[in-house]
Amino acid sequence: MTIRKKYLNWLVILFLSVVIAVVFQQIFTSMTEQGIASGGPYDNAAAYPRLIAILIGVLIALQFVLSQFRSTENDSDELVVNIADLRRPAILLSIFAVYLTLLGILGYHLTTTPMIVSVMVLCGMRFSLTTVGAALVISFVLAYAFEVYLKVVLPGGIFSLNIPW
Amino acid sequence: MLIDSILSGYGLFMTPMAIGLTLLGVLFGLVVGALPGLGPLMGIILLLPVAIGLPPVAAMGFLIAIFVGGSCGGSISAILLPIPGTPLAAATLFDGYPMAKKGRASDAIGIAISASAIGGLFGGVVLILLAPALAQFASNFAPPEYAALAVTGLIAIAVISKESLLKGLIAGCFGLLIATIGTDEFSTGYRFTFDSHHMLNGFHIVAVVVGLFAISEMAYQTMSDDLIKKPEIEIARPGFGSIFLTLKHWKNLLRSSTIGAFFGTLPGAGGVISSFTSYAVAKASAGPDEKYGEGAEGGVVATESANNSTVGGTLVPSLALGIPGDASSAVLIGALLILGFFPGPTLFEQQPEIVGGIFLVYLASNIFLLIAGILATPLFVYVLRIPKAYLIPIVLLLCCIGTYALQASVFDLFVMLGFGIVGILFRAANYPLSPIVIGIILGPLLENNLRRSLLISDNGYWIFLDRPISAILIIVNIILIAGAVWFALRGKAHSNTALMDKH
Amino acid sequence: MRIKKLIAASIAAVVISSSAALAEFPERTVENIFPWSAGVAMSVSQIIAKAMGEELGVSLPVVSTPGAAGTKAFKTAMNRPADGYTIFDGYVAPLVLQPVLGNADWTYKDFKPLHSAVSNAFSIGVKKGDPRFKTFEDLMEYGKANPGKLRYSSGSRNNLPHMVIAKVLQTYGVVAQNIPYKTDGDARKDLKAGVLDFSFINVGAYLQDKEGFDILLVLSELDGAKKSYDGAPNITDLGIDTGLSGLAPMGWTWWLVHKDTPDEVADVLREAMKKAMSRDDVKEAITRVGFVPLEWDHTQYDDVVGPVSGQLGAMGNALKWEEEELKKLN
Numbered sequence: 001m002t003i004r005k006k007y008l009n010w011l012v013i014l015f016l017s018v019v020i021a022v023v024f025q026q027i028f029t030s031m032t033e034q035g036i037a038s039g040g041p042y043d044n045a046a047a048y049p050r051l052i053a054i055l056i057g058v059l060i061a062l063q064f065v066l067s068q069f070r071s072t073e074n075d076s077d078e079l080v081v082n083i084a085d086l087r088r089p090a091i092l093l094s095i096f097a098v099y100l101t102l103l104g105i106l107g108y109h110l111t112t113t114p115m116i117v118s119v120m121v122l123c124g125m126r127f128s129l130t131t132v133g134a135a136l137v138i139s140f141v142l143a144y145a146f147e148v149y150l151k152v153v154l155p156g157g158i159f160s161l162n163i164p165w
Numbered sequence: 166m167l168i169d170s171i172l173s174g175y176g177l178f179m180t181p182m183a184i185g186l187t188l189l190g191v192l193f194g195l196v197v198g199a200l201p202g203l204g205p206l207m208g209i210i211l212l213l214p215v216a217i218g219l220p221p222v223a224a225m226g227f228l229i230a231i232f233v234g235g236s237c238g239g240s241i242s243a244i245l246l247p248i249p250g251t252p253l254a255a256a257t258l259f260d261g262y263p264m265a266k267k268g269r270a271s272d273a274i275g276i277a278i279s280a281s282a283i284g285g286l287f288g289g290v291v292l293i294l295l296a297p298a299l300a301q302f303a304s305n306f307a308p309p310e311y312a313a314l315a316v317t318g319l320i321a322i323a324v325i326s327k328e329s330l331l332k333g334l335i336a337g338c339f340g341l342l343i344a345t346i347g348t349d350e351f352s353t354g355y356r357f358t359f360d361s362h363h364m365l366n367g368f369h370i371v372a373v374v375v376g377l378f379a380i381s382e383m384a385y386q387t388m389s390d391d392l393i394k395k396p397e398i399e400i401a402r403p404g405f406g407s408i409f410l411t412l413k414h415w416k417n418l419l420r421s422s423t424i425g426a427f428f429g430t431l432p433g434a435g436g437v438i439s440s441f442t443s444y445a446v447a448k449a450s451a452g453p454d455e456k457y458g459e460g461a462e463g464g465v466v467a468t469e470s471a472n473n474s475t476v477g478g479t480l481v482p483s484l485a486l487g488i489p490g491d492a493s494s495a496v497l498i499g500a501l502l503i504l505g506f507f508p509g510p511t512l513f514e515q516q517p518e519i520v521g522g523i524f525l526v527y528l529a530s531n532i533f534l535l536i537a538g539i540l541a542t543p544l545f546v547y548v549l550r551i552p553k554a555y556l557i558p559i560v561l562l563l564c565c566i567g568t569y570a571l572q573a574s575v576f577d578l579f580v581m582l583g584f585g586i587v588g589i590l591f592r593a594a595n596y597p598l599s600p601i602v603i604g605i606i607l608g609p610l611l612e613n614n615l616r617r618s619l620l621i622s623d624n625g626y627w628i629f630l631d632r633p634i635s636a637i638l639i640i641v642n643i644i645l646i647a648g649a650v651w652f653a654l655r656g657k658a659h660s661n662t663a664l665m666d667k668h
Numbered sequence: 669m670r671i672k673k674l675i676a677a678s679i680a681a682v683v684i685s686s687s688a689a690l691a692e693f694p695e696r697t698v699e700n701i702f703p704w705s706a707g708v709a710m711s712v713s714q715i716i717a718k719a720m721g722e723e724l725g726v727s728l729p730v731v732s733t734p735g736a737a738g739t740k741a742f743k744t745a746m747n748r749p750a751d752g753y754t755i756f757d758g759y760v761a762p763l764v765l766q767p768v769l770g771n772a773d774w775t776y777k778d779f780k781p782l783h784s785a786v787s788n789a790f791s792i793g794v795k796k797g798d799p800r801f802k803t804f805e806d807l808m809e810y811g812k813a814n815p816g817k818l819r820y821s822s823g824s825r826n827n828l829p830h831m832v833i834a835k836v837l838q839t840y841g842v843v844a845q846n847i848p849y850k851t852d853g854d855a856r857k858d859l860k861a862g863v864l865d866f867s868f869i870n871v872g873a874y875l876q877d878k879e880g881f882d883i884l885l886v887l888s889e890l891d892g893a894k895k896s897y898d899g900a901p902n903i904t905d906l907g908i909d910t911g912l913s914g915l916a917p918m919g920w921t922w923w924l925v926h927k928d929t930p931d932e933v934a935d936v937l938r939e940a941m942k943k944a945m946s947r948d949d950v951k952e953a954i955t956r957v958g959f960v961p962l963e964w965d966h967t968q969y970d971d972v973v974g975p976v977s978g979q980l981g982a983m984g985n986a987l988k989w990e991e992e993e994l995k996k997l998n
Binding site for chain 2 (some may be wrong): 005008009011012015016019022023026030033034035036040041042043044045046048049052053055056059060063064065066068081085086088089092093096097099100103112114115120122123124125134135138139142143146153154155156
Binding site (some may be wrong): 153 | 695696697699749752753845846993994998
């Protein structure tokens with residue numbers, strides 16, 4: 001199954017339309033309630049984002065009009081993306097999202113090694129002691145470098161797991 | 166007087182500690198610059214507590230060297246990964262990465278380092294010779310001029326995103342919109358914060374940049390088939406020959422360094438704008454056979470000489486007036502104050518030896534950058550030989566820790582992930598990503614100075630034409646818009662080759 | 669084999685870390701959550717943090733968390749565990765002023781004080797040699813004759829200098845337009861460029877560029893503040909009654925921890941900060957940048973901060989008054 005690049009542009013336009021909608025929704029609700037949606041430049045915080053949102057809308061419309069005139073000219077729009085190719089990026093982002101969620105709960109040291117191993121396996125490495133070992137080394141070397149030399153306190157999670165190097 | 170101050174600073178600089186720390190600072194700067202997510206600002210902030218316990222010139226040498234190394238280090242990851250380690254190196258990617266793909270990675274890095282060092286030295290000459298005049302010119306700029314200047318930067322977006330003028334502008338405006346998130350300075354109201362305290366200061370720009378560039382790139386990387394293969398990359402050692410490769414582009418070097426130094430002296434403009442502008446100018450003045458965007462040496466020369474020359478330029482208003490050009494120089498000013506020195510005209514009069522010492526450490530940082538950078542290149546090229554199956558999780562983890570380190574916030578990590586997804590979508594649909602970043606940087610500059618101008622003005626928008634410099638900038642902007650539209654329309658007639666079709 | 673050893677070592681490290689949680693406080697980095705962007709004030713906090721870290725034997729980084737007049741830093745720190753590893757850099761704006769203005773749902777009593785840190789006096793200054801304004805009275809006379817025409821900056825809107833300046837202007841019946849700036853340096857640059865008529869000038873900025881400004885009014889009745897500005901007239905000299913005394917018209921910070929922090933942990937921090945604040949090198953470094961090191965310890969917190977809170981609360985209407993007068997003019 002494949003998808004044409006042209007349709008990906010529609011996804012971006014859909015995304016930007018949602019953004020524009022949110023801008024106006026916020027102006028009419030939150031900003032109006034705060035009393036910052038009217039008045040002069042000192043008090044009106046809504047005028048500028050509204051202007052930019054409208055500008056994006058105009059540019060999208062212009063893009064649409066122009067694309068009607070030269071529909072076949074731009075070859076890149078006709079390129080296709082194979083849906084099957086998107087499997088790995090999708091899984092990668094899912095692993096990453098799960099990692100970030102657990103990071104705050106379980107802390108850096110409990111979550112990082114499994115994340116690295118999962119990504120390595122996703123990339124085609126065999127699940128083995130070497131993989132796990134490498135992941136452990138990467139995780140601890142980076143933690144050491146940042147915590148000791150750069151004075152960063154990595155998330156400890158609910159168990160407050162922090163290594164006093 | 167000039168020579169006197171440099172000579173009086175000589176004694177303060179010529180200590181093993183000052184020289185050693187300057188060298189260490191350059192190497193540390195290269196590393197924090199190359200690590201995606203960090204950058205010169207983070208490097209300076211992290212080592213500030215160490216520096217303030219040192220003698221003044223050694224401390225400033227250490228911090229300025231991190232600034233110099235960090236401004237160059239981003240190019241290494243831009244060329245090799247290809248992820249700009251800092252937004253400064255985003256434009257280095259256009260030609261640096263194609264060079265690497267053609268097997269010229271070490272040449273590209275050699276040129277990037279040489280151009281950075283030479284541009285940096287040029288910035289140093291500007292700093293030393295033209296500081297008073299340049300500073301005086303830029304310090305006359307008031308809100309109307311800055312607003313007009315921000316618009317110039319926005320038009321530069323249209324010029325650099327040759328793929329599609331419209332897509333570039335849309336991405337740029339999206340960046341402007343992101344910049345409005347958080348507490349509005351004027352009304353003190355909250356915009357688009359959705360009642361979350363994390364959003365009160367908007368999204369952290371590093372979280373956004375790392376997400377847009379690094380996370381989306383890693384996701385794209387997983388689509389390739391050679392994830393566990395060791396890439397066959399010859400470890401060429403770029404001797405000091407790359408200096409000559411760079412010097413062949415002497416016109417480009419001189420022009421880009423001048424642009425860099427100029428933007429550096431304008432507070433708020435900074436290295437990102439100067440590197441993109443230099444790239445655009447170099448590309449416009451190049452012959453068709455140079456093939457910008459496909460691995461032209463000139464592209465790397467232009468961006469890297471400009472962003473390091475900016476460092477020298479930034480120090481001009483920082484030292485001469487105490488007005489920082491960007492966040493990094495603001496921290497440098499903070500460090501100077503702790504050490505007991507107030508940057509400003511009085512510093513030049515009363516403590517010329519400190520000024521001279523700072524001039525010397527700045528020049529030395531760039532010389533060290535040239536030597537140490539080129540010698541260490543094989544080390545950085547080695548990064549590419551690590552199979553992607555290792556590199557991808559390492560980079561992901563680095564992005565996480567680096568972004569987390571900014572303000573110890575897990576929320577920033579989700580921002581990074583969110584912008585990773587936006588980045589993937591925009592790339593897939595051939596939207597350029599860099600204008601988003603430029604938009605975020607220019608956003609506050611444009612909006613605040615626009616509103617400030619209107620508050621100052623007694624007769625509305627006329628303030629922009631009443632002031633001569635602002636009026637000139639507005640006219641320049643109109644000419645640029647007209648020119649961009651004209652080129653765009655003409656370009657459409659021919660089938661134009663995309664500048665960044667892979668990015 | 670090597671890898672197995674590494675794994676064993678790593679597991680051992682994790683075990684050590686969890687058992688170490690029972691050890692004596694502090695056994696890892698303590699963080700100071702600082703409410704502004706990097707700059708002189710942050711450098712001052714870093715001076716104290718460095719010294720205090722030395723006393724504690726761990727490092728003490730200052731984490732800049734700007735946003736929403738300092739309240740973002742407070743909310744960030746409040747969401748951390750009350751274990752003493754997070755210190756609030758309790759600047760007056762998020763600690764007292766924002767609650768008074770109704771922008772925060774805490775009061776200064778919701779925290780456990782460690783020790784007072786520094787204060788920083790403000791003044792009103794004009795461009796050096798501005799022929800229109802030789803004295804503060806000139807400025808006020810002009811302001812009365814031209815309502816809404818004067819342009820000034822207090823840095824950001826609704827901050828402490830804004831409140832104090834608005835109060836002074838209110839006592840003279842002068843309506844002027846505040847222009848917000850992200851950094852004070854930009855405001856002073858525009859003052860020098862003639863875009864602004866007057867601006868708040870803190871001691872640090874004055875020391876840095878004495879030739880750049882004429883200080884017309886020092887916004888404090890304390891002699892020390894007057895001396896920092898080389899004897900420029902203060903509010904007592906001009907007989908202005910703002911209803912503010914002591915620390916109230918000044919910027920200051922008092923380091924705090926979460927209210928639920930165990931006393932023995934807070935005491936360790938208090939002891940370390942007291943030692944740090946009494947060190948001569950620390951005092952000297954702070955004084956050099958125009959800040960004043962403070963010597964009150966935690967037992968005096970209520971006596972010092974209480975009146976400030978009361979006085980600021982009583983004059984909160986100055987900002988409202990300015991807003992309404994400006995609206996009438998437009």
